[in-house]
Amino acid sequence: MSVNAAAEILCKNAARHPDKPALLFQEGARSYAQLERDAWRFAAVLKRRNVAPQSMVALSLPNCPAFVAAFLGAVLHGAVPVPLPAPSGPHAPGAFCSGQECRFILEDAGAVLLITDDPAQPCASEIAVLPCDPWGPLEDMPLETDRTAFSPGPDDLAFMLYTSGSTGRPKGVPHRHADLLTPQATLGPAIFGERPEHLSGEVLLSTSSLSFSYGLMAQIGLGLAGGATVLLHSEPAAAGLVVETLAARKPTVLFSVPTTFDALLRTMDPALDLSSLRCCVSSGEAMPAGLHEAWQQRTGAAVTEVLGSTETFTSFLVTRPGRDKPGTLGSPTPGFAVRIVGEDEADVQDGGIGRLLVKGPGIATAYWRRPDRTAEVMRADGWLDTGDLCQGSQGQLRYLGRSDDRIRTGGQWVVPSLVERCLREHPAVAECAVAACQVRGLAYLCAFVIAVEPNADAALGGDILRYAKSRLARHMCPVKVAFVSELPRTVTGKLQRHRLQSQE
Amino acid sequence: MSVTREQLAEIFVHAGVKKSVVDGLQADVPLAKQGVDSVDYPAILVAIKDKLGIEIGDKEACELKTVVDFEKRLNK
Numbered sequence: 059m060s061v062n063a064a065a066e067i068l069c070k071n072a073a074r075h076p077d078k079p080a081l082l083f084q085e086g087a088r089s090y091a092q093l094e095r096d097a098w099r100f101a102a103v104l105k106r107r108n109v110a111p112q113s114m115v116a117l118s119l120p121n122c123p124a125f126v127a128a129f130l131g132a133v134l135h136g137a138v139p140v141p142l143p144a145p146s147g148p149h150a151p152g153a154f155c156s157g158q159e160c161r162f163i164l165e166d167a168g169a170v171l172l173i174t175d176d177p178a179q180p181c182a183s184e185i186a187v188l189p190c191d192p193w194g195p196l197e198d199m200p201l202e203t204d205r206t207a208f209s210p211g212p213d214d215l216a217f218m219l220y221t222s223g224s225t226g227r228p229k230g231v232p233h234r235h236a237d238l239l240t241p242q243a244t245l246g247p248a249i250f251g252e253r254p255e256h257l258s259g260e261v262l263l264s265t266s267s268l269s270f271s272y273g274l275m276a277q278i279g280l281g282l283a284g285g286a287t288v289l290l291h292s293e294p295a296a297a298g299l300v301v302e303t304l305a306a307r308k309p310t311v312l313f314s315v316p317t318t319f320d321a322l323l324r325t326m327d328p329a330l331d332l333s334s335l336r337c338c339v340s341s342g343e344a345m346p347a348g349l350h351e352a353w354q355q356r357t358g359a360a361v362t363e364v365l366g367s368t369e370t371f372t373s374f375l376v377t378r379p380g381r382d383k384p385g386t387l388g389s390p391t392p393g394f395a396v397r398i399v400g401e402d403e404a405d406v407q408d409g410g411i412g413r414l415l416v417k418g419p420g421i422a423t424a425y426w427r428r429p430d431r432t433a434e435v436m437r438a439d440g441w442l443d444t445g446d447l448c449q450g451s452q453g454q455l456r457y458l459g460r461s462d463d464r465i466r467t468g469g470q471w472v473v474p475s476l477v478e479r480c481l482r483e484h485p486a487v488a489e490c491a492v493a494a495c496q497v498r499g500l501a502y503l504c505a506f507v508i509a510v511e512p513n514a515d516a517a518l519g520g521d522i523l524r525y526a527k528s529r530l531a532r533h534m535c536p537v538k539v540a541f542v543s544e545l546p547r548t549v550t551g552k553l554q555r556h557r558l559q560s561q562e
Numbered sequence: 563m564s565v566t567r568e569q570l571a572e573i574f575v576h577a578g579v580k581k582s583v584v585d586g587l588q589a590d591v592p593l594a595k596q597g598v599d600s601v602d603y604p605a606i607l608v609a610i611k612d613k614l615g616i617e618i619g620d621k622e623a624c625e626l627k628t629v630v631d632f633e634k635r636l637n638k
Contacts (some may be wrong), residue, residue, distance in 0.1 A: 074611065167613075297594055297600065317600055321600045321623045324603065324626070325592060325594040325595065347620065348624070351621055351623035406587075498620045498623055502604050516613065517575070520575050520576040520579075523577065524580060527578060537604040537605035537610045
């Protein structure tokens with residue numbers, strides 16, 4: 059038997075410091091004792107509704123106390139919470155996102171219940187709904203007196219996250235109970251020191267939502283598991299609002315991504331006191347050296363960079379500020395091992411380029427109902443093929459890109475074909491392809507466009523960029539339009555996006 | 563090189579910033595507080611490079627918060 063991960067996180071901390079704020083949200087707070095009670099309330103409702111252990115329960119909630127309580131309550135009960143992606147802007151009709159994506163996930167997961175603060179949303183019409191308030195369970199939800207947590211077997215699932223597939227169809231990544239506890243046992247000491255309660259004195263803010271692997275790891279897997287106070291931000295992507303929160307609530311630890319660190323620097327008032335920040339963690343893509351330096355000068359806090367994935371849940375590579383060069387991936391988190399292999403699956407020599415493989419605790423062992431992809435990525439000997447192309451030289455790893463077409467920008471994956479589908483609907487676009495481009499060392503999207511009319515100019519480029527912004531989530535919007543007369547294709551007509559990348 | 567405010571405004575529009583946002587910009591207020599968002603900023607740097615041939619360095623770009631900051635950098 060494994061321990062129930064939610065019981066381990068809640069009971070241990072509620073016993074140790076019941077009145078300590080576990081969550082800060084808007085102007086209020088939830089103590090560890092209150093959070094434990096709220097989670098048991100959700101567990102009791104699932105029990106009364108006859109939700110069987112290991113049933114999938116979808117969560118459609120923003121970053122708020124209800125997300126945390128419902129997530130942990132479901133895990134206490136033995137159900138499997140499945141967070142739906144948080145919306146981050148307008149979406150293209152016909153593109154695989156927003157409502158369509160949620161419907162797909164509900165069906166693919168086989169969810170039996172949707173917990174949401176917005177029962178009027180379209181996908182709520184197709185499934186049993188448990189409405190709640192952003193602050194937590196509704197007052198008429200029963201208080202459970204029998205607090206016996208589900209006792210999981212080693213292979214029982216605790217939660218499932220969805221990640222974008224290379225074709226745009228999301229893949230479910232189920233994780234077990236032990237996986238939720240892995241960040242605190244491995245990554246926590248690597249970043250914050252070896253003390254058993256290494257985070258208990260910290261106030262932690264993440265600009266990545268709880269519905270993303272990185273945000274969930276930071277806020278629950280590290281923050282709450284480590285006994286910290288977690289500062290929940292309802293709009294973590296809005297730099298202006300995050301700056302207000304930094305000023306008002308004085309977090310000591312900030313988890314973010316390079317593009318947001320950059321946006322925060324440009325939004326902050328020069329007089330803003332950031333002396334409370336003692337540790338900053340960045341993920342999603344390599345942080346350029348200049349941004350590192352500017353952030354440390356402005357805040358006094360060095361940035362630790364980590365790399366993980368939805369499949370690993372725990373970040374498995376971590377830099378040591380002052381020791382690792384900016385732009386490198388650092389060393390494996392204690393307990394993890396990495397290899398770089400070539401097309402022949404053998405380890406490449408020092409300086410060679412290959413795919414990054416990782417092995418370690420808490421890694422998912424299968425995709426949900428996708429034996430084909432599982433066989434390609436998750437190997438029987440425990441190694442996970444990340445699909446990331448890397449170069450290892452003299453102990454320093456560098457990220458070079460993806461072995462598939464997906465692009466990681468702003469800490470999120472983008473499937474180029476979804477952006478292209480939107481751009482093709484612009485009346486002046488005959489054909490297009492989207493590839494990565496670098497601006498100040500960060501990855502963004504460049505749209506290579508064949509225009510309907512010749513003599514397309516910069517004004518049309520600006521119009522296409524605005525068109526994309528009105529229809530796509532922010533991280534899916536190109537920052538440049540390059541007009542071309544043809545797109546590189548194979549003899550069979552397949553688009554060769556990697557050749558566009560080299561042109562930029 | 564001399565870049566006028568009108569030229570800078572045109573570059574912003576070519577970078578995909580809404581015309582209504584560009585027309586209403588106050589020169590000494592951070593762009594991030596006036597509707598210029600996380601996608602617009604790198605697009606502006608790309609448009610400056612394309613239009614003016616000026617590549618703004620990694621670290622100095624962090625200091626460019628307002629229209630006045632951009633004007634000073636492009637006209638130095």
